[in-house]
Amino acid sequence: MISLSNKNSLPNNTTQQHSSCLGVVLAGGLSSRMGIDKASLQRNQIDMLSYSKQLLTGSGIKNIVISGEPSCSSSQDILVADKYKEAGPMGGIASVIEKHKPAALLILPVDLPLMTMEALQKLKQVGELSQQACFYNDNYLPLYLPINAHTENFLKTAFIHQTKQNDGNKKMDNKTFSHSNMSKSKSGPSMRALLNQIPHKAISINTPASLFNANTPEDWALAQKRF
Structure with missing residues (x-):
């Protein structure tokens, strides 16, 4: 079950005040359709992990963590x-x-x-002013997400079920199945489910191409033409 009572584990020199916003680079996917770790793809001589961190820093974020363990992370990165x-x-x-x-x-x-x-920056500004989750129309990510009672209640409920399901899978794995036979499908709550349960704003974007998602080599080739 998700707990919200542990101490913040950011280094002392980057400990955040309660009013601050933490940047998160989501880099924990399998990159199966791309064939290589998407975080390591080179965009104008820097990898996508570094580019993503630069974007967050440039939008006013002081503290950044990486969700996942990408192959191109450095010893300075805070991995979760x-x-x-x-x-x-x-x-x-x-x-x-x-x-x-x-x-x-x-x-x-x-x-x-x-x-x-x-x-x-626009997501962050609108989200902070409204104190609501903020995303672009028809795209749940990127996302500004305030961690308030609405968010906490959703996560607690969703991951009570997830923890029980994981525990059940472990018991079956130990007693009945080999690890290779276990289902690899994602079973967690969806972004849509979260946003349906919390106050939010969906806003328009002036540059729709900014939301282009590169999941395959073909997608990446198209994106390279726009760098």
Whole structure:
């Protein structure tokens, strides 16, 4: 079950005040359709993990963590492993919230090569002013997410079920099945389910291409033409 009572584990020199927003790069996917770790893809001589961190820094974020364990991470990166395995983006987000106790998150997937600082700044500004989750129309990520009672209640309820399901799978794995026979499908709550349960704003974007998602080599080739 998700707990919200642990101490913040950010280094002392980056400990955040309760009113601050923590940046999160979502980099915990398997990259199965791309064939290589999407975080390591090179965008104008820097990898996508570094590019994503630059975007968050440029949008006014001081503290950044990486959800997942990408191959190109450095010793300076603060990595948060998924506590809730195969639970999709929500599993990574829940793991970050449980470990770092932020007041809000600005969440950026690592596979948006055309994203801009201006687009992230707008989400952050609208979200902070309204104190609501904020995302672009028809795109749940990137996302500004305040960690309030609405968010906490959803996560507690969703991951009570997830924890029980994981415990049940472990028992079956030990008694009946080999690990290779276990289902690899994602079973966590969806972003849509979260946003349906909390106050939110869906806003328009001036540069729709910024939301282009690169999941395959073909997607990446198209994105490279726009760098």
